[in-house]
Amino acid sequence: MSHEYAVELRDIDKVFHTRHFFTRDEDDNRRRIYHKKTVHAVDHVDLAVKPGEVFGLLGRNGAGKTTSVKMMSGLIKPDSGEVFVDGMEVESNRLKILRKVGVVLEGTRTCIWPLTPLENLAYFGNLRDVRGSVLRTRAEGLLEFIGLKDKMNVQVRRLSRGQKQKLAICIALITDPQVILLDEPTTGLDVQSSRSIKDKVTEMARNQGKCAVVTTHDMSVAQELCTRIAIIDAGKVVTCKPTDELLDVFREQRYEFRLDRTPDVAPLKAIPGVNNVEPLNGQEEPGLLVTYPADQELRSAALYSTIQHLSKEGLVLRSVSQLQQTLENVFLQMTSDKKASL
Numbered sequence: 132m133s134h135e136y137a138v139e140l141r142d143i144d145k146v147f148h149t150r151h152f153f154t155r156d157e158d159d160n161r162r163r164i165y166h167k168k169t170v171h172a173v174d175h176v177d178l179a180v181k182p183g184e185v186f187g188l189l190g191r192n193g194a195g196k197t198t199s200v201k202m203m204s205g206l207i208k209p210d211s212g213e214v215f216v217d218g219m220e221v222e223s224n225r226l227k228i229l230r231k232v233g234v235v236l237e238g239t240r241t242c243i244w245p246l247t248p249l250e251n252l253a254y255f256g257n258l259r260d261v262r263g264s265v266l267r268t269r270a271e272g273l274l275e276f277i278g279l280k281d282k283m284n285v286q287v288r289r290l291s292r293g294q295k296q297k298l299a300i301c302i303a304l305i306t307d308p309q310v311i312l313l314d315e316p317t318t319g320l321d322v323q324s325s326r327s328i329k330d331k332v333t334e335m336a337r338n339q340g341k342c343a344v345v346t347t348h349d350m351s352v353a354q355e356l357c358t359r360i361a362i363i364d365a366g367k368v369v370t371c372k373p374t375d376e377l378l379d380v381f382r383e384q385r386y387e388f389r390l391d392r393t394p395d396v397a398p399l400k401a402i403p404g405v406n407n408v409e410p411l412n413g414q415e416e417p418g419l420l421v422t423y424p425a426d427q428e429l430r431s432a433a434l435y436s437t438i439q440h441l442s443k444e445g446l447v448l449r450s451v452s453q454l455q456q457t458l459e460n461v462f463l464q465m466t467s468d469k470k471a472s473l
């Protein structure tokens with residue numbers, strides 16, 4: 132890829148209008164608009180993904196992930212703003228974009244059911260100028276890697292849901308695209324297939340300098356696969372950071388104390404700098420989960436005072452550990468109704 136960014140969304144906005152015709156006027160028996168609703172699916176979003184990146188788009192149901200992916204592939208037009216793929220404006224270069232971008236959308240019937248997987252790959256390959264021995268070798272290679280080779284001559288309608296999903300991924304890869312857009316690619320797949328897809332995406336990005344944009348609700352997939360993550364909520368980008376940095380945001384805040392008995396939490400909560408104290412019950416050893424502020428000085432002082440207090444109360448401190456942050460925790464904190472700010 133010749134440009135700095137493989138995919139770029141510049142100030143993209145998309146509003147959907149839905150209308151339901153539910154009532155009839157009793158006098159003239161004509162249908163009336165009963166309900167009109169406007170959804171701001173994507174609200175002035177700016178995103179830029181570089182070649183070699185696996186970029187994750189996370190967000191709650193209805194956050195605007197699929198709509199963003201559809202706009203990146205030119206499937207729907209934004210109301211305002213511009214979309215670029217490898218420096219080309221998508222709207223005015225649709226044919227070229229078709230060859231550069233492979234897209235798998237959630238739960239859609241991309242493949243043709245009366246045809247076999249091999250015929251599907253031949254059909255979609257031909258549409259995008261992939262033919263002859265290149266097509267055959269690539270198709271068989273893809274079916275092999277995804278574990279569908281034994282079904283390559285079976286009609287798609289006889290395949291399971293997961294097998295159809297695997298074929299949709301192969302179809303997206305048949306042009307050997309520069310950019311691959313995967314909308315919930317591992318949903319419904321078995322562990323092995325999910326693994327192969329993650330490995331393939333990582334290999335494409337790391338070794339071939341391609342770019343992948345992945346949406347998922349599976350935080351472990353995002354944490355493992357994505358080099359950078361954007362969290363979107365109600366069509367707006369809440370945060371966009373490298374995965375490591377995102378995990379670091381709340382990392383230093385939670386400490387687990389293991390003790391010989393559970394102390395009274397009220398005096399601990401009163402220590403300046405202690406944000407929260409929760410007793411850890413129902414586990415092998417009694418303990419406490421204490422939350423400190425992100426500020427290092429405040430946190431150190433509060434941590435010191437906590438330990439002093441525990442010692443003064445005659446408690447035996449068995450261990451103190453800093454809790455490893457998971458993407459799931461970060462995601463929940465960023466998208467809770469009372470959002471944490473970054």
Ligand SMILES: Nc1ncnc2c1ncn2[C@@H]1O[C@H](COP(=O)(O)OP(=O)(O)OP(=O)(O)O)[C@@H](O)[C@H]1O
Binds near residue numbers: 197
């Ligand atoms: N074709 C459409 N017509 C009307 N509204 C739509 C259309 N497509 C999406 N929307 C609305 O836009 C919003 C964003 O939808 P989108 O499919 O992008 O969400 P999502 O983040 O992919 O959610 P999910 O995690 O459930 O897949 C939703 O409120 C949805 O109802």
Ligand SMILES: [Mg+2]
Binds near residue numbers: 237314
């Ligand atoms: Mg979606």
